[in-house]
Amino acid sequence: xxxxxxxxxxxxxxxxxxxxxxxxxxxxxxxxxxxxxxxxxxxxxxxxxxxxxxxxxxxxxxxxxxxxxxxxxxxxxxxxxxxxxxxxxxxxxxxxxxxxxxxxxxxxxxxxxxxxxxxxxxxxxxxxxxxxxxxxxxxxxxxxxxxxxxxxxxxxxxxxxxxxxxxxxxxxxxxxxxxxxxxxxxxxxxxxxxxxxxxxxxxxxxxxxxxxxxxxxxxxxxxxxxxxxxxxxxxxxxxxxxxxxxxxxxxxxxxxxxxxxxxxxxxxxxx
Amino acid sequence: xxxxxxxxxxxxxxxxxxxxxxxxxxxxxxxxxxxxxxxxxxxxxxxxxxxxxxxxxxxxxxxxxxxxxxxxxxxxxxxxxxxxxxxxxxxxxxxxxxxxxxxxxxxxxxxxxxxxxxxxxxxxxxxxxxxxxxxxxxxxxxxxxxxxxxxxxxxxxxxxxxxxxxxxxxxxxxxxxxxxxxxxxxxxxxxxxxxxxxxxxxxxxxxxxxxxxxxxxxxxxxxxxxxxxxxxxxxxxxxxxxxxxxxxxxxxxxxxxxxxxxxxxxxxxxxxxxxxxxxxxxxxxxxxxxxxxxxxxxxxxxxxxxxxxxxxxxxxxxxxxxxx
Amino acid sequence: xxxxxxxxxxxxxxxxxxxxxxxxxxxxxxxxxxxxxxxxxxxxxxxxxxxxxxxxxxxxxxxxxxxxxxxxxxxxxxxxxxxxxxxxxxxxxxxxxxxxxxxxxxxxxxxxxxxxxxxxxxxxxxxxxxxxxxxxxxxxxxxxxxxxxxxxxxxxxxxxxxxxxxxxxxxxxxxxxxxxxxxxxxxxxxxxxxxxxxxxxxxxxxxxxxxxxxxxxxxxxxxxxxxxxxxxxxxxxxxxxxxxxxxxxxxxxxxxxxxxxxxx
Numbered sequence: 001x002x003x004x005x006x007x008x009x010x011x012x013x014x015x016x017x018x019x020x021x022x023x024x025x026x027x028x029x030x031x032x033x034x035x036x037x038x039x040x041x042x043x044x045x046x047x048x049x050x051x052x053x054x055x056x057x058x059x060x061x062x063x064x065x066x067x068x069x070x071x072x073x074x075x076x077x078x079x080x081x082x083x084x085x086x087x088x089x090x091x092x093x094x095x096x097x098x099x100x101x102x103x104x105x106x107x108x109x110x111x112x113x114x115x116x117x118x119x120x121x122x123x124x125x126x127x128x129x130x131x132x133x134x135x136x137x138x139x140x141x142x143x144x145x146x147x148x149x150x151x152x153x154x155x156x157x158x159x160x161x162x163x164x165x166x167x168x169x170x171x172x173x174x175x176x177x178x179x180x181x182x183x184x185x186x187x188x189x190x191x192x193x194x195x196x197x198x199x200x201x202x203x204x205x206x207x208x209x210x211x212x213x214x215x216x217x218x219x220x221x222x223x224x225x226x227x228x229x230x231x232x233x234x235x236x237x238x239x240x241x242x243x244x245x246x247x248x249x250x251x252x253x254x255x256x257x258x259x260x261x262x263x264x265x266x267x268x269x270x271x
Numbered sequence: 272x273x274x275x276x277x278x279x280x281x282x283x284x285x286x287x288x289x290x291x292x293x294x295x296x297x298x299x300x301x302x303x304x305x306x307x308x309x310x311x312x313x314x315x316x317x318x319x320x321x322x323x324x325x326x327x328x329x330x331x332x333x334x335x336x337x338x339x340x341x342x343x344x345x346x347x348x349x350x351x352x353x354x355x356x357x358x359x360x361x362x363x364x365x366x367x368x369x370x371x372x373x374x375x376x377x378x379x380x381x382x383x384x385x386x387x388x389x390x391x392x393x394x395x396x397x398x399x400x401x402x403x404x405x406x407x408x409x410x411x412x413x414x415x416x417x418x419x420x421x422x423x424x425x426x427x428x429x430x431x432x433x434x435x436x437x438x439x440x441x442x443x444x445x446x447x448x449x450x451x452x453x454x455x456x457x458x459x460x461x462x463x464x465x466x467x468x469x470x471x472x473x474x475x476x477x478x479x480x481x482x483x484x485x486x487x488x489x490x491x492x493x494x495x496x497x498x499x500x501x502x503x504x505x506x507x508x509x510x511x512x513x514x515x516x517x518x519x520x521x522x523x524x525x526x527x528x529x530x531x532x533x534x535x536x537x538x539x540x541x542x543x544x545x546x547x548x549x550x551x552x553x554x555x556x557x558x559x560x561x562x563x564x565x566x567x568x569x570x571x572x573x574x575x576x577x578x579x580x581x582x583x584x585x586x587x588x589x590x591x592x593x594x595x
Numbered sequence: 596x597x598x599x600x601x602x603x604x605x606x607x608x609x610x611x612x613x614x615x616x617x618x619x620x621x622x623x624x625x626x627x628x629x630x631x632x633x634x635x636x637x638x639x640x641x642x643x644x645x646x647x648x649x650x651x652x653x654x655x656x657x658x659x660x661x662x663x664x665x666x667x668x669x670x671x672x673x674x675x676x677x678x679x680x681x682x683x684x685x686x687x688x689x690x691x692x693x694x695x696x697x698x699x700x701x702x703x704x705x706x707x708x709x710x711x712x713x714x715x716x717x718x719x720x721x722x723x724x725x726x727x728x729x730x731x732x733x734x735x736x737x738x739x740x741x742x743x744x745x746x747x748x749x750x751x752x753x754x755x756x757x758x759x760x761x762x763x764x765x766x767x768x769x770x771x772x773x774x775x776x777x778x779x780x781x782x783x784x785x786x787x788x789x790x791x792x793x794x795x796x797x798x799x800x801x802x803x804x805x806x807x808x809x810x811x812x813x814x815x816x817x818x819x820x821x822x823x824x825x826x827x828x829x830x831x832x833x834x835x836x837x838x839x840x841x842x843x844x845x846x847x848x849x850x851x852x853x854x855x856x857x858x859x
Contacts, residue, residue, distance in 0.1 A: 014390040021382045036781055039805075042797075043785040050792045051646045058645050098342045099377045104365040105394050185627040193634060203641050267344045267358055269282050 011105055012113045019117020034129060037074050041133070044070050059203050065229045066200075068142040071133050072225045073197050075126045079119045080159050080220050082166040082191060084184050087114060089174035097266065108255070112164055119160070148230050151237060155224040155244065162248045163220050169255035175262030196222030216247035273316040273339065273446070273478070278348035280308040280334055308334040310502035311348070318445075319476040321469075323493030323510075325483065325585070331502045332482040336448045339480070340370045352446065366395060369444035373451035376431070377438060378423045384434040385419045388441060395442035402441065409437040412467055429460030436464070440471070449481040453488055465491045486585065498585070513585065521558055523551045525565070526573040538564070602699075603707055610710045621713055628669075628717050635661050635787065650791035656819050657789050659728045662721035664787035664811035667748060669714035669721070671755050671783070678708050679759045679779075683766030686854065695855065702847055706760070729818065740817045747814035747829055750836040754806055755783060757839035760847060767850035786810035790822060802828070806835060 045067055052063040061069065088111060091097045100107055134141050144152065170187070174180060192198050194217035201209050201218045212218055223240045226232050232240065283303040309331040316322055324332050337343040338350055341357035341364070350357055355364035378387045385406070392402045410416040413433040423431060432452065439447070449468070453461040469492055472479050483489055489496060489510075496513060498506040506513055525535070527547040535541055538561045539553035553561050558576070565574055636658060643654040652660075682705060685691040694704055728734075736744075759779050782805070790812040793801055802808045809832045816822035 011390070011393045014393040018379050018382060018386050018390060021386060022379060040781050040785060043788055046792045046797065047642070047649070047788055050650050051642055053646075053650075055645065094375075096375050098337070098370075099372070099375055101342050101360065102340050102365060102368060102370045103391075103394055104362040182623040185623055189627055189630050189634070198634075199638060199641060205641075267342065269284075269343075 012109060015110060015113035016117035016120065019114050020121055023118050023121040034125070037129060041070060041074055045137075059200070060231060061200065061229075064140045064142055065231065067137060067140040068229060069200060069225055071130075071137065071141070072228060073221060075130055075133070076156065076221060076224070077192075077195075077197050079122055079126065080156070080163045080195070082163040082170075082217075082220060083187050084180060085111065085115070085167045085171040087111060088168065088171040089180055092172075092174040092262075092266065093178055108168060108259070111168060112161075115164055115167075142229055144228050144230055148228060152224060152228040155227050155241065158241065158244045158248065159220045159224050162216060162244055162251070165248055165251045165255060166216065169251050169258060172255065172258040172262050175258070175265055191217060194218060195220050196225070200226075216244075216251070219244045219247065272318050272353050273480075274349070274351045275315070275335075275339075276313050276349040278309050278312050278335070278338065278350060279346050280331070280338060280343065281346045282306040282308055307502050309338075309499070312499070312502070312504045314497060314504065314507055316478060316480065318478055319472070320495055321472045321479045321481070321493050323481050323483070323489035323496045324499065325489055325496065326499040331499050333450055335499070336370070336450055336480065336482060340368055340448050341365070342370075366442065367445045368448070369439045369442070369446070370448040371435060371439045371450065371452050373432075373454040376423075376435060378431065378434055380424050381422055383420045384423055384426075384438070387423075387434075387438055388419075391438055391441050397442055405441050405443070406437065409440055412470070413437065413463065429456050432456060432460065432464065436467070443475070445477060447477055447479045449479060449483075451483055452481070453483065453485055461485070461487070468492055519555055520552055521555050522577040523553065523561070523565070524573075524575040524577060525549050525551060525571055527570045528572055529570060532568075532570065599703060603710075606707055607710050610712055624713050625716060628714070629720060632662075632665050632720065635665070649789050652789040652791050652821065655728050655732050656815075656821065659725055659819060660789060660811055660815045661787045662724045662728075663748075663815050664783075666718065666721045666725070667751055667755070667786075667811060668783055669718050670752055671759070673711050673714040675706055675756050675759060677711055678706055679763040681709075682763045686766050691854075695851075701851065702760070702844060706756070734818060734820075736818050736820070743826070743829060744814045744817040747809075747817065747832060750829070750832040751810040751814060753836035754809060754832070754839055757836065757843040758782070760843040761839075764843070764847045764850045767854050782807065783810070786812070803831070803835075806832070809835070 048063070048066055048070075052058070052066075056062060058066070091100070097107075100110065170183065173183060194201070194212045194215055196218050201212050201222050203209075204212065219240065223232075223244070227237055227240070282305070284306050285303060312331075312335070324335065326332050334343065338345050339352055339357055341360045344358035352364070353367065355361055357364065378384055379390075388402075388406055391397075397405070406419070407416070410419060413436065415430055415433045415437070418426060418430055418434075423434065426434065436452070452468075453464055456464070465488060468479060468481075471477060472492075479492075481488065481493060494510060495508065496506065496510055497504055498513070524544075525531070525548065527549075530546055531541075531543060531549045535549065535551060538557070539551050542550040542552070544550060551561075562574070562576070565571060639654065639657050639661060642649070643657070647653070649657065682691075685694070685705075694708075695701060697704060762779050786807050788807075790798070790802075790808045793808070798808075809828065812822060813825065813828055813832055816825050822828065
C-alpha cells in the first residue's frame with residue numbers, strides 16, 4: 001500500500017497518467033489506425049504469398065516466419081519509431097521550454113513519461129489488433145517458446161528506451177536550428193528501411209546489410225522480432241542485447257552533452 | 272533579497288537576408304547584430320514587495336524577469352535571488368519561485384485542470400492535505416471551484432488564466448514573476464485577478480514582480496514602480512513619485528461659497544464648471560504655492576487635487592523622452 | 596470556365612514565390628523522394644532475387660509499374676496532397692471561414708489553392724525509366740494503346756483525388772485525426788504492386804471496391820499487355836471516377852452544411 005502511494009506521487013506516474021487521459025480523447029484515431037495497419041499487411045502478405053509459391057525458405061525465413069515477421073513489424077512500428085519528437089522541438093522553438101526550466105524536474109524523464117503514456121495507449125489497441133491478426137492468420141502465425149517470449153519482451157522494452165533516447169537526442173538539434181524538416185525527411189526514409197520494417201535486413205545485398213548493422217536501427221525492430229522467431233542463436237541474442245544497450249549508452253551520453261550545450265545557447269538567447 | 276547589480280544582457284541576433292542571394296550568403300557566413308536588452312541596471316527588492324516593472328515594448332522587462340528566474344543568463348553583472356544564482360537552477364531555488372507567462376500555458380489542453388495541478392503536486396512534492404487545502408483555497412478566491420474537472424480547452428480565456436494562476440501558486444512560492452498576467456482578458460476577469468494578487472501579496476508576504484502593458488494593473492497592484500526604457504532604468508520608486516516627477520501639470524477642482532472670483536485665473540488656466548465651481552490647471556511645481564494661497568481664501572468650500580492617472584504620467588514621460 | 600483556369604495561374608504564381616524561400620528544403624525533399632523511389636525499386640529487386648516472375652509479371656514489368664505509380668503519386672502531390680491534408684487544420688483553426696466567403700466553388704478553391712512545384716522536378720525520373728524499359732525491352736503498343744493508357748491515368752488521378760477528398764472531408768467531424776492522412780497515403784503506395792498477386796475475392800475487391808488496381812496496374816497494362824479485359828476495366832474506371840467525384844462533392848457539401856450551421 002505504501003509503495004503504491006509512493007509510486008503514485010512520482011512525476012513519472014503523473015505524466016504517464018495525464019498522457020493516457022489526453023490520448024484517450026482521441027478514440028476514433030485508434031479505430032482508423034486499425035485500417036491503416038490492415039491494408040498494407042494484406043498487400044505485403046499477398047505479395048510474399050506469390051513469391052513463396054513452391055519454395056520453403058528464403059534467406060532463413062519460412063513463409064510462416066515471414067508472415068509473423070510482418071505482422072509484428074506493423075504492430076510494433078509506431079511504438080518503436082525513433083522519429084523526431086515534436087513536443088521537444090516545438091518546446092524549444094516556441095520557448096515553452098522556459099516553463100520547464102523553472103520547475104525542479106528532469107526534462108528527459110518527463111518526455112519519456114509523456115511518450116510512454118501515449119504508447120501505452122497504442123499498446124492497448126495493438127494488443128487488440130494482435131489478437132485479431134493472430135486469429136486471421138492463425139495457420140501461419142508462429143508461436144515461440146516461453147523463454148523466446150520472455151526474451152522478446154525484454155528486447156522490445158530495451159528497444160523502446162533506445163528508440164526514445166535516439167528520438168530525444170536527435171530532437172535537441174532544435175537548439176541550433178529552426179529548420180528540422182530535412183532531418184525528418186531523412187529519418188522517414190532511413191528508418192523504415194534500416195529498422196527492417198519494410199523488409200528484414202538480412203534480405204538486403206551483403207554490403208547494404210553490413211552497413212545497416214553498423215547503425216542502431218536494426219536493433220530496434222528487426223532484432224526483437226528475430227528473437228521472437230527464434231531466428232538467432234543464443235550467442236547472437238546475447239550479443240544483440242549487448243549492442244542494444246551499448247547504443248543506448250552512446251545516445252544517452254550524446255544527449256547529455258547536446259543538452260548542456262543546447263541549454264547554454266537557449267539561456268543565452270532563447271526564451 | 273533580490274539584488275541586481277550592473278546587469279547587462281546582450282543578444283546576438285541572426286540577420287536574415289532579403290533575397291535569395293543574401294540568404295545563401297548568410298547561410299555560409301552568418302552575420303549577427305547585437306541587441307542590448309538591459310544596460311548596466313541595478314536595483315534591490317525586499318521581501319514582500321509588490322513591484323511593477325514597466326516600459327515600452329522591447330525595453331527589457333521580460334528579459335529581466337527571465338534572468339531573475341534563471342531562464343536566461345546575464346552577459347555581465349551580478350544577480351542574486353534569495354542568495355541563489357538563478358541561472359544555476361538549483362532545485363531549492365526552483366522550489367520557491369514561480370513564473371506566470373501570460374502567453375505560454377503550462378496546462379494540459381485536453382484534460383481537466385485538476386490533473387495539471389496533480390502533476391505539479393508531484394513535481395514540487397506537495398503533501399496531500401496541503402495540496403487539497405491550497406487548491407480549495409485558491410479556487411474559491413478565484414471563483415473557479417466548479418470548473419476544476421472540466422477539460423481546459425472548454426474554458427474561457429479568463430477561466431484558463433485563473434487555472435494558470437492556481438497552477439503557479441500551488442507550491443506556495445516566495446517569489447512570483449508575473450509577465451502580462453491580464454493580457455487579453457475581459458474587464459471583470461482583470462479586476463478579479465488584480466484583487467487576488469493584491470490580497471495574496473498582503474496575506475502571504477510573497478514578493479511579486481509584475482510586468483504589464485495595462486497601466487491599471489500597475490496602478491492598482493504595485494506600490495513600487497521600476498520603469499525601464501531602452502535597457503536602462505529611468506525611474507525606481509514609489510507610484511506617487513512618478514506622478515510628481517513626470518507630469519507637468521495638475522488639475523485642482525474648487526468649490527466656492529459664492530461666484531468663482533476671476534482673480535483665481537492668475538494661478539493657472541481656469542475653466543468654469545458652473546457658477547461656483549471651477550477647474551484650475553496649474554504647473555506641478557507651483558502646486559504647493561497655489562494650495563497655500565488658496566487656503567487663505569475664505570470663499571473656498573472644497574479643494575480637490577485631481578489624481579493624475581499613472582497612465583498619463585508615464586505617457587507624458589515617454590513622449591518627452593522620444594523627442595530626445 | 597476560363598475564370599477557373601486563370602485562377603489556377605494565380606495559384607501557380609503564388610506558389611512559385613513561396614517556394615523560392617525554401618530552397619534548401621526543396622533540394623532535400625527532392626533528394627528524399629528520389630531515394631524513396633530507388634528504395635521501392637530495390638525492394639522489388641530483392642524480391643525478384645528469389646523468384647523469376649510474380650505470377651506472370653517479370654522484373655521489368657514490375658519496375659515499369661512502380662514508376663508509373665510513382666508518376667501518378669507525384670501528380671497527386673503536385674496538385675492535391677497538401678491542400679487536402681490542410682483541410683483538417685483549416686477546420687480546426689478556423690481559416691476555412693476565410694475561404695467560405697469567397698465567391699467561388701469551395702471544393703475547387705480548396706483543391707487547387709496551392710500547387711506544389713517540387714514534384715514537377717521529380718517527374719522526369721520515373722518517366723525516363725519507363726521509356727527506357729519500353730525501349731530496351733521492345734514493347735509494342737499502338738497509338739490507340741497509349742491514348743487509352745493516358746485516359747486510364749486521368750481516371751486514376753480523379754479516383755485518387757476523390758477518395759482523398761472524401762477522407763479529408765471527415766476532418767469536419769474529427770479534427771485531429773492523423774490516421775486519416777496516413778490512410779490515404781498507404782492506399783496509394785501499394786498501387787504499385789502487380790495485380791497478379793491477387794486472385795479470386797481479393798482481386799474483385801481491389802479492382803471494383805477499393806480500386807487500387809485501377810490506379811497504376813490498369814494504365815500500365817495498356818503498354819505491357821498484361822491484364823485481361825483492359826477495355827472493360829477502363830470503362831469501369833472511367834465511370835467509377837465520375838461516380839466517386841460526385842460522391843466527394845456530395846459528402847463535402849453535406850459536411851460543410853453541418854459545419855456552418857453549428858456555432859463555433
